[in-house]
Amino acid sequence: MxxxxxxxxxxxxxxxxxxxxxxxxxxxxxxxxxxxxxxxxxxxxxxxxxxxxxxxxxxxxxxxxxxxxxxxxxxxxxxxxxxxxxxxxxxxxxxxxxxxxxxxxxxxxxxxxxxxxxxxxxLTHRRSHRGAFPGGRLTDAERASLRAAAGLAPGETRWITGASEALAVARSLSYAARVMHADAAYQRELAHWIVYEDAVGGPNPESGIPESALGWRGLPAVGLVTDRTKLPDEALLASRIEHDSVLVLCGEGDAAGDHVRIGRALQLVWLEATSRGMAASVMTQPLRLGEVRAAIAEELELPGKPHALMRFGHRS
Ligand SMILES: Cc1cc2nc3c(=O)[nH]c(=O)nc-3n(C[C@H](O)[C@H](O)[C@H](O)COP(=O)(O)O)c2cc1C
Structure with a gap:
């Protein structure tokens, strides 16, 4: 022993x-x-x-x-x-x-x-950052450290790269945003999860998302569309996707165990980024639509369905 x-x-x-x-x-x-x-x-x-x-x-x-x-x-x-x-x-x-x-x-x-x-x-200072990333782009070394932290097979993490990929994904996200924005039942449910500033509970509520933490511009705006979100146009979105570093987490399997495994990886990547001074936010809302998942999988030639998109950058 x-x-x-x-x-x-x-x-x-x-x-x-x-x-x-x-x-x-x-x-x-x-x-x-x-x-x-x-x-x-x-x-x-x-x-x-x-x-x-x-x-x-x-x-x-x-x-x-x-x-x-x-x-x-x-x-x-x-x-x-x-x-x-x-x-x-x-x-x-x-x-x-x-x-x-x-x-x-x-x-x-x-x-x-x-x-x-x-x-x-x-662990305790990781947060969703849905604001802009005014600092420089991620270096190749930073990108490599994040993919390595995921501990997934090489095809299961994929950076969106270049203008044509950015535009293709922007089209899908823009479509998802319009559908979500117009979906009254979806918006009624989401409203229960938004914690307004004057509500009891302060800035770190037990559950729900503080209104001040939502993203109103660029890519984060289509990561969680509320009925108040002003929808960005596709060209602007494409340029934000090119500027922010956007990682797709995907996998061939699409069962509960696959999702738990990808969730483990998602958090490892997020903590790695936080520990190295990068900020991040997660976007799964657009992937709720089957046609958007399928389109992104096809556009990026993924080995399986996308489970989450993560954007990374520097806050200053
Ligand atoms: C599985 C998962 C899916 C999420 N999906 C979204 C999303 O679609 N859009 C978004 O803006 N945030 C998303 N988030 C971020 C959560 O809203 C956030 O983690 C939570 O409100 C706690 O806030 P914090 O990250 O600042 O601690 C997601 C987080 C997880 C773990």
Whole structure:
């Protein structure tokens, strides 16, 4: 048995439970809905999918909820490593539950890696940045570090590159924005998730998106279209796509487990960016439309369907 390895699973102490819970609570999620319940019992930390009302219009298939679970799992695993333990992940079916529970246990000690500690330190200051990126574009080295952080197969991450790709994607996003803008049922649901400035809860509400955090211009405006969004024209969008660095996360599989896996990667990339001084925002709203997913997959010749778009840049 190697040093630090124990046959017995590690029992989480109270301070350790707090570290794990805070890490999970800091995870990004669709509409900040946190579609999970996090429970720690003795040696098992559990992430349980949790039903959320008022997401059926935005997330009819549950894809965004599974991506969100994946992001929360990344935070949990980084916290375990930060505590000097090697996590083990299992999917456990529970009688009567449609969805498996993700359990995390640890049996032996380790030294956290430099990258894991850097990403762990970024957990609490990672935010969605839906504003402009006035700083310079990402360097090739920065782009490479983000793709590497995802830990996915090479074809599963793809930068949108060049004017013709940018214009093709701009057309799809512009179409999605017009459809979403005109969809009264969708907008009624979304309105429940927008937290207005004078509402109780302050700038970091338990769930929902503060109005001040929405993007009103350029690419982020079509990343979450409300009925107040002024829709940008296609040429402007294409130039923003060329300026911002836009990463597509995609995969051949399109089942819940695939979405959790991509969600894990999404959060690793986001934390890597944060830890290296870059800002980011995520866009899945346009991909809610099957025809938009199919068009982007075809235009970019992706090996599978796109699951999320992420834009990156420098705030100054
Ligand atoms: C799976 C997933 C999908 C998301 N989709 C969108 C989106 O389509 N548009 C958008 O502006 N933000 C999107 N977000 C960002 C969330 O709204 C944001 O993470 C959440 O409100 C918490 O805010 P924070 O990221 O600033 O901590 C998404 C996040 C996740 C994890």
């Amino acid at each position: 190697s040093e630090g390895r124990s046959a017995h699973p590690h029992v989480w102490s109270v301070p350790e439970r707090e570290v794990l819970a805070s890490a999970v609570a800091a995870a990004p999620s669709v509409h900040n809905a946190r579609p999970w319940t996090f429970v720690v019992r003795e040696h098992v930390a559990e992430l349980r999918p949790h039903p959320v009302d008022l997401l059926d219009e935005h997330d009819p298939l549950g894809r965004d909820r599974d991506l969100s679970l994946g992001a929360a799992l990344t935070n949990l695993l980084l916290a375990v490593e930060h505590l000097g333990l090697v996590p083990r992940v299992d999917e456990v079916a529970e009688p009567g539950c449609e969805r498996a529970i993700t359990t995390v246990t640890a049996t032996h000690r380790t030294e956290p890696s430099e990258a894991a500690e850097r990403r762990f330190a970024a």
